Amino acid sequence: MGKIRIFVDSSDELGGQQYKYIAEKSVEDLGLGGSIDSIDMLIRVEEPVFIIVIRYKEVTGKSTLGDASYIDSRKNGIRITLSSEIFLGDALKALWSKYGRDRVEQIGRLEIFVSGADPEEVKGIRLSEKGYDLESRINELATRIIPEGFRVRNSLKKRGMITIIASEDPIKESWRELAARLEGDSHA
Amino acid sequence: MIKTFLVVLSPDSNLTPSMLAEKAAQIGGIDYKETCYGLLVEGEEEKVRSVLEDLRALDPKKVFYKQRGYRIGDERICRAKRGGGPRPGYHMLSSEREVLKNVSKALEEEGKKVPSERPKTKLDVETLKRVIKEEGGKD
Numbered sequence: 001m002g003k004i005r006i007f008v009d010s011s012d013e014l015g016g017q018q019y020k021y022i023a024e025k026s027v028e029d030l031g032l033g034g035s036i037d038s039i040d041m042l043i044r045v046e047e048p049v050f051i052i053v054i055r056y057k058e059v060t061g062k063s064t065l066g067d068a069s070y071i072d073s074r075k076n077g078i079r080i081t082l083s084s085e086i087f088l089g090d091a092l093k094a095l096w097s098k099y100g101r102d103r104v105e106q107i108g109r110l111e112i113f114v115s116g117a118d119p120e121e122v123k124g125i126r127l128s129e130k131g132y133d134l135e136s137r138i139n140e141l142a143t144r145i146i147p148e149g150f151r152v153r154n155s156l157k158k159r160g161m162i163t164i165i166a167s168e169d170p171i172k173e174s175w176r177e178l179a180a181r182l183e184g185d186s187h188a
Numbered sequence: 189m190i191k192t193f194l195v196v197l198s199p200d201s202n203l204t205p206s207m208l209a210e211k212a213a214q215i216g217g218i219d220y221k222e223t224c225y226g227l228l229v230e231g232e233e234e235k236v237r238s239v240l241e242d243l244r245a246l247d248p249k250k251v252f253y254k255q256r257g258y259r260i261g262d263e264r265i266c267r268a269k270r271g272g273g274p275r276p277g278y279h280m281l282s283s284e285r286e287v288l289k290n291v292s293k294a295l296e297e298e299g300k301k302v303p304s305e306r307p308k309t310k311l312d313v314e315t316l317k318r319v320i321k322e323e324g325g326k327d
Contacts, residue, residue, distance in 0.1 A: 162216070170260050
């Protein structure tokens, strides 16, 4: 997992630590380590409001293995080096279905060896039917972190960044200002 | 002008309210609240209407919306602020939601030829006698 900066500003210190842990675990579970730069959270229990800013690396147009990896021929097969671990699950699934589990071996965090395969053929293998949808995974991450009961939400999307304000009550203007400030801080 | 809309899923839709909420988050720029029947969305009318169309595009015949007279969390109908009691407007919404599956079925059949009704005629005596006989009755 790449280095992710997780920052929590919480009015409840213990709760803040727990949310940092939840964020770390959720990133790990979703395999988003290589795609996220930072997660900033602002928690005010007394209001109550929860603001989260996630900055991520945008990934577009990686629909085939050739787009998402470097492929080189080896003795008896080929070695695939993925450009990011977010493609690992889809790549393994696609290779298993084409060559079977016996011929596909994960030899490193980003490396896969396929015995007796043709590099040109592997380059053309589609990772998934719809292509990789990072935005939806980032959204899922935010949903996993935000407290379940905070159903009134506002989201703001910018290039490579999503901000969500969540609360039990209607979103206040002062919270939008807090979110804007947090966005600025997360950039610094 | 700020407008609030109710987005209601037909009971036979494969979508869930959380899928609508995810889509609303992806589009961004509006306030939304996930509910048991769908979603409440609120914001500048132009923006909200475009979000509503995007939400409807997820399942065009099974996602419905209507305008709401109160804003999200409006204290006049907020049960938390009024100390409990029935959910204002929910019985109406609940009965409307029940018929949505018929509405969506009708929308799916849109353009199909409606079979013409059989003309009403009197049952002739011979047919009636045959039916009685087949059912084991007597003349």
